[in-house]
Amino acid sequence: MQVPISAALTSILAVISLSTQGRVRVRRTEDLMSPVSLWFFQIQESGERKSSVLRELTKGIRRFMDEERASHSINVANFKSMKLAWDAEIKGIVRALGKKAEKGEDVAELKAKLSELSQYEPVSPMPFKLLLNDATSEALRNCLFKCYPITSLFSDEGVSLLKTGALSNISLLNQCWDGGDVNIERASEGAFYITDPAVSIFIAVQPKAFEAFHRAKGDLLRDAGFYARSYIVQPPSYAGGRSLDLGSSGQPLIDDFNQRCYSILRDHLAEDGSLKEKRVLVFDPLANQLWRNAFNVWEWHMGTTGFFHDHKDLAAKQAEKVARIAACVHCFTSDGEMISEQSMRAAIDIGNWYLDSTIKALKGSDKPSEFDLDFAELRAWFERNYPAGQSRHVRKSHILQYGPNRTRCAPRLEKVLDSMNRQGFIKYVENYNSRAVLIEPCFPLLRINNGV
Numbered sequence: 392m393q394v395p396i397s398a399a400l401t402s403i404l405a406v407i408s409l410s411t412q413g414r415v416r417v418r419r420t421e422d423l424m425s426p427v428s429l430w431f432f433q434i435q436e437s438g439e440r441k442s443s444v445l446r447e448l449t450k451g452i453r454r455f456m457d458e459e460r461a462s463h464s465i466n467v468a469n470f471k472s473m474k475l476a477w478d479a480e481i482k483g484i485v486r487a488l489g490k491k492a493e494k495g496e497d498v499a500e501l502k503a504k505l506s507e508l509s510q511y512e513p514v515s516p517m518p519f520k521l522l523l524n525d526a527t528s529e530a531l532r533n534c535l536f537k538c539y540p541i542t543s544l545f546s547d548e549g550v551s552l553l554k555t556g557a558l559s560n561i562s563l564l565n566q567c568w569d570g571g572d573v574n575i576e577r578a579s580e581g582a583f584y585i586t587d588p589a590v591s592i593f594i595a596v597q598p599k600a601f602e603a604f605h606r607a608k609g610d611l612l613r614d615a616g617f618y619a620r621s622y623i624v625q626p627p628s629y630a631g632g633r634s635l636d637l638g639s640s641g642q643p644l645i646d647d648f649n650q651r652c653y654s655i656l657r658d659h660l661a662e663d664g665s666l667k668e669k670r671v672l673v674f675d676p677l678a679n680q681l682w683r684n685a686f687n688v689w690e691w692h693m694g695t696t697g698f699f700h701d702h703k704d705l706a707a708k709q710a711e712k713v714a715r716i717a718a719c720v721h722c723f724t725s726d727g728e729m730i731s732e733q734s735m736r737a738a739i740d741i742g743n744w745y746l747d748s749t750i751k752a753l754k755g756s757d758k759p760s761e762f763d764l765d766f767a768e769l770r771a772w773f774e775r776n777y778p779a780g781q782s783r784h785v786r787k788s789h790i791l792q793y794g795p796n797r798t799r800c801a802p803r804l805e806k807v808l809d810s811m812n813r814q815g816f817i818k819y820v821e822n823y824n825s826r827a828v829l830i831e832p833c834f835p836l837l838r839i840n841n842g843v
């Protein structure tokens with residue numbers, strides 16, 4: 392469909408997350424288990440075929456929803472008939488009990504029958520509502536309470552979700568992410584108890600709309616941990632560079648993809664129409680070792696000299712998000728319960744790319760300070776002149792003379808270099824021939840190619 396790989400991948404992962412989140416959980420350690428729901432913001436201009444991609448990738452989901460909608464209509468009709476019969480039977484017993492009581496006769500048998508019958512009141516069948524693309528926070532809450540507690544905020548025109556306030560109840564969303572039961576008390580509406588909810592999020596939105604949303608609520612979302620649970624991607628634009636290709640398409644593969652989504656959703660339901668108990672996925676020994684090694688790297692880079700020191704909130708959930716990606720990939724490609732080394736390796740690579748993308752997206756939405764501009768220009772200068780793998784010692788005097796104009800001032804240069812040293816972009820080394828301090832550019836292990 393001639394869209395960027397990163398845009399296609401994000402849509403694919405979001406659809407897989409929605410298809411699998413009600414069927415499996417992932418166990419990271421003996422006492423840490425979570426849903427596999429994933430949250431994405433995709434920032435793209437209009438005309439980038441977001442709607443076309445989602446329309447193709449959600450055909451399996453929509454087929455399942457159409458069948459369930461038809462089945463639900465039949466179940467509702469049966470429920471109404473059973474409820475009418477049950478109500479009539481209850482009324483008959485109550486009437487008979489009243490007559491006997493008036494006459495002073497023994498009513499123990501009728502009371503026992505009434506008590507027994509009350510336990511078998513017909514229950515209204517629950518529907519599936521998997522896709523919410525224009526909903527308020529209250530609508531999301533009601534959906535989780537009155538329907539099967541598996542849904543998503545899913546829109547290729549995400550500005551509508553941002554405007555309706557679907558993200559205003561961050562506490563509810565965070566609880567759904569964590570997988571805990573939700574208990575909401577409202578004086579006017581009563582209690583809402585939601586068991587084992589699962590909510591995926593995919594919001595594709597134009598850059599200006601996201602910037603406005605971020606300026607208005609970004610600090611709150613970041614402080615509340617919403618951004619830490621999300622990935623944000625800004626795919627490059629392909630508009631103006633596409634051509635009409637009349638050759639073969641990937642339609643058979645897309646059909647297979649949709650069939651797999653449909654099959655997983657079908658497997659949610661037991662024969663009696665209730666939700667099956669979720670399968671618990673665990674790491675095989677090699678996958679477990681890979682995940683633990685990656686966890687230690689992310690943790691180390693959150694320290695004072697680490698690459699994620701200024702983004703600890705985003706990196707803190709990285710290990711869990713990567714485990715979720717691995718579980719989604721595994722569940723989609725296998726029916727077993729042991730997540731393989733191959734799935735974990737893919738998840739780590741994908742997760743690292745998304746973390747880097749999220750950091751850049753949030754930086755780009757903030758108004759850069761003079762220091763940020765100094766930092767960016769000097770980093771770009773280092774990367775142009777001293778690529779990774781070709782490190783050379785560079786004197787500060789050389790940077791002052793030949794570096795970016797912004798940093799040809801000793802105090803400003805010192806401030807940027809100190810920050811780069813803390814974050815691991817450069818390192819200071821002593822010149823043994825003199826007392827001058829030299830700088831050797833070096834780049835973190837988690838630095839990722841940005842050409843996707």
